Amino acid sequence: MHKHRRGAVCSALVIAALAALGLAASAQAKLVGEFTKFAQCPYTNAKAIKCIYSVTEKGEVILGSKKVPIEKPVTLQGAYAEPVEEKEEAEFYPFLAATNGITLSKAPQNVPGGLLGIIPEASQPALVKALIKFFFENSLTGVNSTLELAKPASEIRVSENNLAGEIGTALQMPVKVHLENPFLGKNCFVGSSSSPITWKLTTGTTNPPAPNKPITGSGGEGELLEKARILKLNNNKLVDNAWSAPKAAGCGGIISFLVDPIINSQLGTTTAGHNSAELKGTLYEASAFTVNKVNNENP
Amino acid sequence: MRRKATAIGAAFAALAVLCAMFATTASAAPAWKFENKSLEGSEVILGAAIDSSLTIPGLTTKCANFLYKVTIKNEAGTGKGEVTELPLYECTTDQPEVCTVKSIGAEKLPWPAKLTTVSASNYIIIEGVKVAIKYAGIECALGGVTVNVTGTAGGIVDNATETATFNETTFGATKTELKALATKIQWTGLFPTEAFQWHREQPLSVS
Numbered sequence: 421m422h423k424h425r426r427g428a429v430c431s432a433l434v435i436a437a438l439a440a441l442g443l444a445a446s447a448q449a450k451l452v453g454e455f456t457k458f459a460q461c462p463y464t465n466a467k468a469i470k471c472i473y474s475v476t477e478k479g480e481v482i483l484g485s486k487k488v489p490i491e492k493p494v495t496l497q498g499a500y501a502e503p504v505e506e507k508e509e510a511e512f513y514p515f516l517a518a519t520n521g522i523t524l525s526k527a528p529q530n531v532p533g534g535l536l537g538i539i540p541e542a543s544q545p546a547l548v549k550a551l552i553k554f555f556f557e558n559s560l561t562g563v564n565s566t567l568e569l570a571k572p573a574s575e576i577r578v579s580e581n582n583l584a585g586e587i588g589t590a591l592q593m594p595v596k597v598h599l600e601n602p603f604l605g606k607n608c609f610v611g612s613s614s615s616p617i618t619w620k621l622t623t624g625t626t627n628p629p630a631p632n633k634p635i636t637g638s639g640g641e642g643e644l645l646e647k648a649r650i651l652k653l654n655n656n657k658l659v660d661n662a663w664s665a666p667k668a669a670g671c672g673g674i675i676s677f678l679v680d681p682i683i684n685s686q687l688g689t690t691t692a693g694h695n696s697a698e699l700k701g702t703l704y705e706a707s708a709f710t711v712n713k714v715n716n717e718n719p
Numbered sequence: 720m721r722r723k724a725t726a727i728g729a730a731f732a733a734l735a736v737l738c739a740m741f742a743t744t745a746s747a748a749p750a751w752k753f754e755n756k757s758l759e760g761s762e763v764i765l766g767a768a769i770d771s772s773l774t775i776p777g778l779t780t781k782c783a784n785f786l787y788k789v790t791i792k793n794e795a796g797t798g799k800g801e802v803t804e805l806p807l808y809e810c811t812t813d814q815p816e817v818c819t820v821k822s823i824g825a826e827k828l829p830w831p832a833k834l835t836t837v838s839a840s841n842y843i844i845i846e847g848v849k850v851a852i853k854y855a856g857i858e859c860a861l862g863g864v865t866v867n868v869t870g871t872a873g874g875i876v877d878n879a880t881e882t883a884t885f886n887e888t889t890f891g892a893t894k895t896e897l898k899a900l901a902t903k904i905q906w907t908g909l910f911p912t913e914a915f916q917w918h919r920e921q922p923l924s925v926s
Contacts, residue, residue, distance in 0.1 A: 584867075584900055643777055647817055
């Protein structure tokens with residue numbers, strides 16, 4: 421009797437487990453084809469209008485006198501919602517963060533010249549010299565520069581018409597530059613959430629203050645995929661060389677009061693007209709409704 | 720002395736080559752003619768495209784009613800003109816379940832036009848083309864975006880049928896192109912050229 425009851429309970433558990441597995445499988449819809457790029461788009465969010473997936477494959481960021489080439493891909497992904505404001509006769513859409521939280525991927529880019537490039541040996545305080553010597557002796561001289569969002573993704577603005585029309589601001593993004601090296605510590609940044617670098621990237625032509633000169637971006641070559649449900653812009657080029665950057669801060673840990681001034685003197689003038697950003701890559705867009713539909717259609 | 724004469728000879732030869740090149744270019748300028756007589760003053764051509772479509776890679780747009788009004792004249796023996804009106808109606812896409820045409824319209828009219836000859840064929844070149852297309856559709860990737868078609872269009876003029884044809888071949892021959900979303904697009908169309916003012920029912924030719 422006891423054995424029978426135990427057997428029945430086991431059977432019920434097995435059936436329940438199988439049923440749960442079956443349910444899980446049927447609920448696990450998936451994106452297919454080119455739509456897989458929008459896996460992190462918050463397409464189930466009722467506010468989402470369009471999903472965006474943009475990969476910067478090359479380009480450069482010039483901060484004062486330092487130029488950092490973009491060699492590792494940087495991805496911007498998420499969605500944008502209904503327009504909230506009107507500027508420059510264009511509609512601007514607020515951004516919705518990627519579902520995995522990685523709206524702007526952190527891709528460390530190599531800073532040419534490494535540590536010596538931003539902290540030269542000559543005429544440094546003895547403590548800094550001694551520390552630098554230690555890092556050189558231990559081959560810890562490489563410096564990476566990582567672009568990070570300085571504010572929540574909701575502070576990003578997109579103008580689809582400016583992007584396609586090659587005029588005005590297409591993508592506005594608050595960023596900060598994280599300089600990384602063991603000597604510089606974990607908190608060496610140019611820009612912060614309270615004082616971000618605000619890029620107003622255009623696919624048209626910039627109008628920067630001197631000494632910078634106008635540079636021109638490109639909407640890229642448009643192509644419609646998946647029966648006109650995905651727009652792909654190849655060789656998209658977003659540019660801005662009218663932005664200003666605050667001073668570097670938090671570099672060198674407890675001796676940042678010594679290191680920050682050295683880095684800032686090496687960066688030189690970083691006021692508007694001395695910096696530049698050129699981001700070249702590929703951009704994909706699709707309506708959030710479509711992405712959700714495709715997801716539901718493919719169990 | 721002989722060296723000086725050789726130098727002068729070479730200079731004349733170079734000048735002759737330059738003149739010949741210039742003459743080739745200058746001769747490539749046909750005129751508008753009615754009943755084989757050069758048009759004097761101006762005339763208006765009105766018509767409707769027989770078949771016309773515009774293709775951005777992945778999406779083709781067609782308009783059932785593609786009308787046009789062109790004023791033509793000859794200037795110093797060369798055919799000129801301008802497109803003054805281009806109303807477009809009943810436009811659809813080849814993905815009607817995804818993208819519809821919310822609005823479409825020619826902008827910055829008039830567009831200057833001129834005649835030219837390339838490899839013994841006569842062409843009409845239309846400059847400053849600008850057409851704004853707004854697509855709609857909840858699934859359309861271009862939904863809500865204004866797509867501007869801009870550039871220069873070159874079409875071959877056929878005297879026998881009194882038509883102008885625009886397609887990839889004529890764009891290539893005239894080294895013209897139209898762009899949308901920074902991409903070279905294809906525009907095909909067959910346009911009858913019929914006078915509507917002073918030369919009604921008179922055969923129009925270009926030579």
